[in-house]
Amino acid sequence: MTEREQEILQLLRQDPLIPQQQLADQLGISRSAVAGHIMKLMQKGHILGKGYILADNPYVVALGGANMDIRGSSSHRLRQGDSNPGQVSCSPGGVARNIAENLARLGADCRLITAVGDDLYGRALLESTQRAGVDVRPVLLLPDAATSTYLSLHGPDGDMAIAINDMDILSRLDAARLAPQRELVRHAGLIVADANLSAEALAWLFAEAGDTPVFMDTVSAFKAERIRPWLGQIHTLKPNRLEAAALSGLPLDQASQAAAVADWFHHQGVTQLVLSLAEQGVYYSSPSVRGWSPAPRVNIVNTTGAGDALMAGLAWGWLQQQPLDEATQLAQACAALTLGCAATNNPTLSLAAVQHMCITLQYAEQS
Structure with missing residues (x-):
């Protein structure tokens, strides 16, 4: 590799979607010269395709919901039909957006594809998500739509009592609007999506994903039904008790029933299943x-x-090529750090913090 090719690769690592003219301006050479160097880098296998996707720099695409979480919590038992004293707070949320932020805090290169309105909540979401380290350039900004909101009420135990989501904007994330992100999706090292996506968006995603593994979050028992046609193309699925039972049609009231439910999902084509069963683990x-x-x-x-x-x-x-049992323990440490934080995403989450939590949890199990 020539010195000039190394310079170009370094700039592409900083900004994989940088225009060729901007590369030329920064390097002080012509645009045609840049195009020639890029062609040679593609021939040598250092660049995989359009968008300057680097072979040695795998990235994650997170596709799905982004919304402002409005949380109401009471220190006393919630009383139906009455005004409950407590605290109200707002924080960035949305399943795909949350996953992207956590991945970025762990050190992953993560790109977010979602839709937000050109409003106060939308601009705040983009700013905070970018500040956490997520590439938000693929986000669709719609001036004639309202950013999604998620309203949840919690009792003194921290558990959610009820929630309402207003996510109509995601219906605008259709195949036509997703088309410009085709190369980004095709060359991802991993795709993480959620069932907030419409049937049309899911069909587009699985048509474009190819051999790239897709990790799917079911979101809710109602929305989980949207992924049923695509179970055979999902690498890793993470449902809770209600979502798994709704999809499989099998009972999941007891721990002894988990294996049969897992077998059903594997029979549909799901490679890895992670059942989140609350206090049962x-x-x-x-x-x-x-x-x-x-x-x-x-x-x-x-x-x-x-x-x-x-x-x-x-x-x-x-x-990191960890076996599923090790990855699950690391994932539970991520969840533990988040459970202990009032915000939807723990701003102190990092790989070092997660590794420390893993050790803490292992010690607690042994004691």
Whole structure:
């Protein structure tokens, strides 16, 4: 590789979607010269395709919901039909957006594809997500739509009592609007998506994903039905008890029933299944390993976002080529850090913090 080619690769690592003219201006050479160097880098296998996707720099595409989380919490038992004293707070949320932020905090190169309105919430979401390290340039900014919001009410135990989501804007994320991101999706090292996507968007995603592994978050029992036609193309699926039972049609009231549910999903084509079963822990299953990982013993402040942190940990573990049992333990440490934070995403989450939490949880299990 020539010195000039090394300079170009360095600039592309900083900005994989940089225009050729901007490259030329920074290097002080002509645009045609830049094009020639890029062609040689593609021939040598250092660049995989359009968009300057680098062969030695795998990245994650997170595709799905982004919204502002409005959380109401009470220190006393919630009383239906009455005004409950408590605290109200706002924080960036949305399943795919949360996963992307957590992955970025772990050190992954993550690109977010979603839609937000050109409004106060939308601009705040983009700013905070970018500040966390996520590439938000693929986000669709719609001036004639309102940014998604998610309203949740919590009792003194931190558990969600009820929630309402207003995510109509995601219906605008159709095949036509996703088309400009085709190369970005095709060359990703990993795709993480959520069932907030419409049937049309999911069909587009699985048509473009090719051999790239797709990790899917089911979001809710209602929205989980959207992914049924695509179960055979999902690499890793992370449903909770209600979502898994709704999709499989099998009972999941007892821990002993988890293996049968996992077998059903594998029969549909799902490679890895991670069942999140609240206080019973996590049941994980793949062609090579299956078993239980107990729920971490932590002081729960807020349950919103913990499942998204779990998925981010699973994705990070896969990127590091960890076996599923090890990836599950790391993912639970991500969730534990999030459970102990009032915000939807823990701003102190990092690879070092997760590794420390893993050690803490292992010690707690042994004591």
